[in-house]
Amino acid sequence: MKYLLHFYYLFLLFLFSSPLSADNFYIEGSPAQVTIDTSGGETRPKMLDLRVGYVKSMHQFELAIMTSVSDDELNQLTVDVPSAVSVLYHYLPFVDSDIQLHLIVGASQIEVDSSYPGTADSSDSFQGVSFGIGFEESFSAMPQLKMSADWIRLYHGDEMNITAFSLGVHYDF
Amino acid sequence: MTSKAMANILLAALFIFIAACSDAENETHLVELHTVASEDVISISFPEETETVVSISSEVEYRLQGLKSNGVDTVTVDGDVEWSLSAGAVSSINQQGLFTAADTSETLTLTAKFGFLSESIDIRVSSAKFDQVVKLDEDDAGFSINMCQYQTIKPVGRYEDEDGNEEIRLVDSKVIHQIEWLITNEEDGSDSQRAIIETTSQDEVFLHSLASGNIVINAKALSHLTGLEVTSTDFDQTIDHGLNSIKLCDSTDTDLGNCVVDESEIEKDQVISLIAVGNYQAADGSTYNENISRNSKWGIADSINASSVFSDDRQQLDITGDVEDSDITVSLACGGIEQTIDDISQGVLLDTLVSCDINSDCELASQEIHVSLLSVLSFDVRANNVAVTDNTVLNLASRPNTITLDVTANFSNDSSENITDDSDLDYFIIPTAVPEVIEETVSTEVFTVLNTGTAKIRLEYRGETFIVVIDIP
Numbered sequence: 223m224k225y226l227l228h229f230y231y232l233f234l235l236f237l238f239s240s241p242l243s244a245d246n247f248y249i250e251g252s253p254a255q256v257t258i259d260t261s262g263g264e265t266r267p268k269m270l271d272l273r274v275g276y277v278k279s280m281h282q283f284e285l286a287i288m289t290s291v292s293d294d295e296l297n298q299l300t301v302d303v304p305s306a307v308s309v310l311y312h313y314l315p316f317v318d319s320d321i322q323l324h325l326i327v328g329a330s331q332i333e334v335d336s337s338y339p340g341t342a343d344s345s346d347s348f349q350g351v352s353f354g355i356g357f358e359e360s361f362s363a364m365p366q367l368k369m370s371a372d373w374i375r376l377y378h379g380d381e382m383n384i385t386a387f388s389l390g391v392h393y394d395f
Numbered sequence: 396m397t398s399k400a401m402a403n404i405l406l407a408a409l410f411i412f413i414a415a416c417s418d419a420e421n422e423t424h425l426v427e428l429h430t431v432a433s434e435d436v437i438s439i440s441f442p443e444e445t446e447t448v449v450s451i452s453s454e455v456e457y458r459l460q461g462l463k464s465n466g467v468d469t470v471t472v473d474g475d476v477e478w479s480l481s482a483g484a485v486s487s488i489n490q491q492g493l494f495t496a497a498d499t500s501e502t503l504t505l506t507a508k509f510g511f512l513s514e515s516i517d518i519r520v521s522s523a524k525f526d527q528v529v530k531l532d533e534d535d536a537g538f539s540i541n542m543c544q545y546q547t548i549k550p551v552g553r554y555e556d557e558d559g560n561e562e563i564r565l566v567d568s569k570v571i572h573q574i575e576w577l578i579t580n581e582e583d584g585s586d587s588q589r590a591i592i593e594t595t596s597q598d599e600v601f602l603h604s605l606a607s608g609n610i611v612i613n614a615k616a617l618s619h620l621t622g623l624e625v626t627s628t629d630f631d632q633t634i635d636h637g638l639n640s641i642k643l644c645d646s647t648d649t650d651l652g653n654c655v656v657d658e659s660e661i662e663k664d665q666v667i668s669l670i671a672v673g674n675y676q677a678a679d680g681s682t683y684n685e686n687i688s689r690n691s692k693w694g695i696a697d698s699i700n701a702s703s704v705f706s707d708d709r710q711q712l713d714i715t716g717d718v719e720d721s722d723i724t725v726s727l728a729c730g731g732i733e734q735t736i737d738d739i740s741q742g743v744l745l746d747t748l749v750s751c752d753i754n755s756d757c758e759l760a761s762q763e764i765h766v767s768l769l770s771v772l773s774f775d776v777r778a779n780n781v782a783v784t785d786n787t788v789l790n791l792a793s794r795p796n797t798i799t800l801d802v803t804a805n806f807s808n809d810s811s812e813n814i815t816d817d818s819d820l821d822y823f824i825i826p827t828a829v830p831e832v833i834e835e836t837v838s839t840e841v842f843t844v845l846n847t848g849t850a851k852i853r854l855e856y857r858g859e860t861f862i863v864v865i866d867i868p
Contacts, residue, residue, distance in 0.1 A: 258429075260425060260428070261476060262426055262433050263429040263432060263433035264430075296429060296432040296433060297435035298435065301425075301428075334425060337423060338432060338868055339437050341428075344424060347418070347421065347557045348418045373424050381423070382429075
């Protein structure tokens with residue numbers, strides 16, 4: 223957690239200390255399906271993914287906050303992800319292309335709640351490096367508005383992985 | 396963006412990348428929850444028949460069962476079980492649950508861990524050696540059984556260690572496969588075909604009854620104590636009649652009380668699966684029904700017209716039609732029959748009708764099965780070597796002297812056959828104009844062209860029709 227806080231701080235410092243212009247900011251919103259994949263099975267809670275960020279040429283920096291929409295069940299196991307916070311850097315290798323490819327790295331903290339008959343309800347927190355890939359395409363009638371799709375491995379562990387797939391809209395100010 | 400800001404970001408990313416690491420300690424809990432939930436179990440236990448006394452240098456495959464979340468059903472837990480033995484144990488166990496006993500006696504604790512659930516059982520590795528079977532059941536209470544039923548038996552053996560101490564316990568899984576079961580008729584000591592004892596690869600032993608009467612069971616096995624072959628004392632058992640009636644049903648029937656064979660006709664190469672159902676009289680006066688296919692005697696008359704084989708578990712008989720437009724009779728008996736049977740160990744299926752021996756308890760049932768002609772799914776028709784579509788005009792570029800048809804039928808068993816000359820294929824000219832456009836020749840599939848116009852020929856074969864339409868210039 224402390225590492226993530228350090229990074230939030232650096233991120234905010236960067237945003238407000240750099241000579242930014244308003245039209246470089248963006249917001250993004252999308253539904254997301256989070257897959258918790260373990261060696262024993264997987265569950266797929268659904269979330270709402272909200273992001274704010276700044277784009278500069280081939281670089282994009284963003285803060286992603288996800289909140290729970292619905293939990294998922296594996297037989298009698300109920301799994302929910304009440305929150306996930308990520309700080310992400312996107313590298314855009316083909317800026318002149320109609321469809322933008324995003325290579326994504328960053329860090330995430332994911333809270334996972336679970337309940338199962340015969341055991342106490344529990345909450346686990348996972349922090350770690352995140353990475354992924356995304357695509358983005360502008361609407362021709364309204365270039366500030368884009369469709370975006372991301373696949374991000376939020377947490378890559380030894381015995382389990384947490385992955386988010388989101389499909390939403392992106393608006394450049 | 397300034398180069399300083401960019402450097403800040405890169406440094407921060409590098410910092411995070413280095414600092415962040417996976418929370419391995421937090422993963423275990425969630426992984427274990429998913430593991431247990433995937434099997435939908437809420438608790439685990441060792442099955443009741445689990446061996447807790449094991450002979451030295453023997454192997455036992457342990458099994459874990461889980462109680463499903465409905466609180467009623469149990470399931471064998473196969474994967475992701477961690478097997479372990481208490482510290483200091485000389486015996487070993489692999490992660491498939493195969494326990495290898497040490498060559499000296501010891502007491503240990505076997506633990507099976509499945510997700511966050513764990514269960515332990517005490518095991519004693521005993522140096523006592525098997526001598527002979529002394530009982531057919533642990534409680535020695537005996538059992539009642541009717542014709543064509545089966546009963547699980549749990550042989551109990553006498554074991555003795557090097558100090559002469561005797562142990563009476565369930566025969567272990569190694570010895571159980573070394574037992575030869577002898578069954579004789581009580582009245583004359585002759586080899587009996589009233590019952591058979593089967594030992595499965597899962598170390599279970601079943602007595603299958605085929606006819607009523609009194610039998611004597613003996614277990615013959617090598618005594619590990621003396622090195623001599625030892626035959627047990629006599630175990631007397633009565634097989635009761637207990638049967639009201641038997642009948643044949645479709646294998647898909649679940650209501651055994653009301654089931655019948657719904658469809659007594661199959662096409663060639665099609666399969667009909669039948670089961671034998673017995674209606675029994677319970678001690679309280681009620682009746683109940685059981686699938687008795689495995690222990691019944693089956694006979695097929697005109698068996699050349701069909702091939703019959705038991706399913707792997709012998710719970711049904713699968714009959715495949717071989718000869719079109721033929722009949723077979725399936726007969727079924729439970730009890731003593733007149734026909735001689737050489738080997739009853741793999742089920743009884745004779746190529747003749749079975750009939751009851753008037754001197755024995757016996758119930759009989761039968762069913763006629765007709766193997767019908769293959770049905771036709773479609774035709775491939777060519778006229779003068781040009782493909783024709785059913786009831787669709789074929790325009791010829793020039794006027795031929797004759798029209799020759801070539802007909803292939805596509806059957807329901809995915810086979811095809813040229814039926815142009817088949818006597819069952821009928822060709823009919825459908826009049827379309829006066830004077831007529833075509834007329835028949837000596838060969839049924841060849842037609843002489845007489846005039847310009849549209850010629851129509853109807854083909855009929857096994858109830859299916861195809862219309863050839865040709866526009867002749």
